[in-house]
Amino acid sequence: MTDSSDIDKSKIPEDSYLASYVKQLEERIRGLENERGAIESERARLERELKDLRSELEKLKSPPLxxxxxxxxxxxxxxxxxxxxxxxxxxxxxxxxxxxxxxxxxxxxxxxxxxxxxxxxPSEKDPSVRGMEIEESPDVSYDDVGGLEKQIQEIRETVELPLTKKESFEKVGVEPPHGVLLHGPPGTGKTLLARAVAHETKATFIKLIASELVQKYIGEGSRMVREMFELAREKAPSIVFIDEIDAIASKRRNSSTSGDREVQRTMMQFLGELDGFEPRGDVKIISATNRPDILDRALLRPGRFDRLIEFPIPDKEARKSIFKIHKRGMALDESINIDYLAKKTEEATGADIKAICTEAGMQAIRKDREKVTKSDFQKAISKVLMEKDTDSQEVMFG
The missing domain is CATH 2.40.50.140 (Nucleic acid-binding proteins)
Incomplete structure (x- = not known):
């Protein structure tokens, strides 16, 4: 920067000299202000860094908990x-x-x-427990369940009402059912109805396969059962759906293998949770099985699974209702008759009918058509039911 002494005053008029000198001073002031701003910004950064380092040092100095x-x-x-x-x-x-x-x-x-x-x-939970299939509110309603009017009524009384109208049970003075067991052939709508009741009650839906509770080491299965119920209480109101319950609750026998004894320990822990040694609050238990005949009698006594709901193979009227649900969003030809489809799918389950509708749509897509015809459904029925019969024969004869 030019110093005022460097200016030759004799060659510059007095007014011009003063104006130039003032301008130089103003520039000097602006430079100093910019330097001060930069220094203050750096100081603030260093203070934040010092605070973080002191906090980290205090953590390192503090004894472990x-x-x-x-x-x-x-x-x-x-x-x-x-x-x-x-x-x-x-x-x-x-x-x-x-x-x-x-x-x-x-x-x-x-x-x-x-x-x-x-x-x-935070509460400790096994990673496999935290990884269970959890839906905060399933998108399936009672309108998506066809041919199960009686089963819907029963599950509403045993699961939905205790969650939505608790005061009614308190006024009458009765305790709501603890658990519900759904039994019937595969594909008859057991899981679908469990998800629907979770949607209607706005409850968290927690699903697992019972075989996941069978562990190699002693005590692991029992611990997972405890943590599963703890998770359900944290997510309350919640519905725990245990599929294939016969994997841990089959009839007890005088077996000497360590694996069978561990399965029995897991079942005893599950029975203890069902008995309600600790209040479950807004937690409801729904289990499903295809083999109710092999379940241990201790599981089916009142106070554990109070209500057993059967899911049979749908009759003709039920099949018509299921077809109506699955054809809602389909572009169908006018020649399609629901009565005809229901008549041709005798012994088909709800899952079979859904597969038939999907296959019929695929038939139309393969032929680059925009509508599904009667012939598409005929081919789909033959394919799905024939594959089902083949699978059944393979299971019977190995």
Whole structure:
């Protein structure tokens, strides 16, 4: 920057010299202000970095927390806890924690020196439990279920009403059913109806296959059952649907194999949860099986599965109703007669009828037509039912 002493005053008129000098000073001020802004910005960045480093240093200096489980809560911010090492303690609860989360069974972190509760830990669950098929609200309604009017009425009474009209049961003074068992041949609508009732009650739908609870190591299956019910309580109102329940609940025999004994332990844990040693709240249990004849009698006594709902092979009227549901969005030729289709699909299940409608549509697509004709349905019926008969023969004769 040019200093004022470098300017030859004798060669510049006095007014011009002053104007130039003022301009130089203004430029100098602007430069200093820009430098100050840059320095303040750098200072703020360094202060943030220093704060983060100090916070990280405090975390490294702080002692590790002791994992514990809340056994009971007491007045004056006190609780009885059991540490992960085994002993039980009467401890203080930090006033900075959300007291609503401090409930019996909650996982917490204890300060190593004072043993005060300083943090609420997330509940531990097996990855396979967290990975169960969960639908917050299925998109299937009763209108999507055909030919099962009697079954819909029964499941509404045993599952929907206890969730939507709890006060009615309280006024009458009766306890709602604990569990519902759906039984019948494959493809008759058991899973579909379970999803529909979850939709109508706006409940979370949790589905698993019972064979997933059969584990290799002792105690693993029982632990998964406990965690499954814990997940259902967290997601309440919820409906737990256990398909192929006979995988863990078949009749007990005097077997000496360790695998059979582990399956029986898993079943005993499941029966204990059904008995309701801990209140399940807005959690309803629906199970399904194709073989009700092999289930253990302990599972079917009142207080566990109170209602058994049969799903038979649909009759002609039921098949007509199912065809009407599946042809809603299809572009059909005028020659198609629902009575004819229902008559030609004797012994077909709801799943078979859905497959027939899909195959009929594929027949039209293969021939580059925009509408499905009667001949398309005839070919689809022959193909689907013939494949079904072939599969049945392979199962019978190996």
């Amino acid at each position: 002791v994992s514990a489980t809340i056994l009971d809560t007491l007045p004056d911010n006190k609780a009885v806890v059991q540490s992960s090492s085994g002993p039980k303690f009467l401890v203080e609860i930090s006033k900075f924690l959300d007291q609503g989360k401090i409930q019996p069974g909650a996982k917490v972190g204890l300060n190593q020196r004072t043993l005060n509760v300083v943090e609420v830990l």
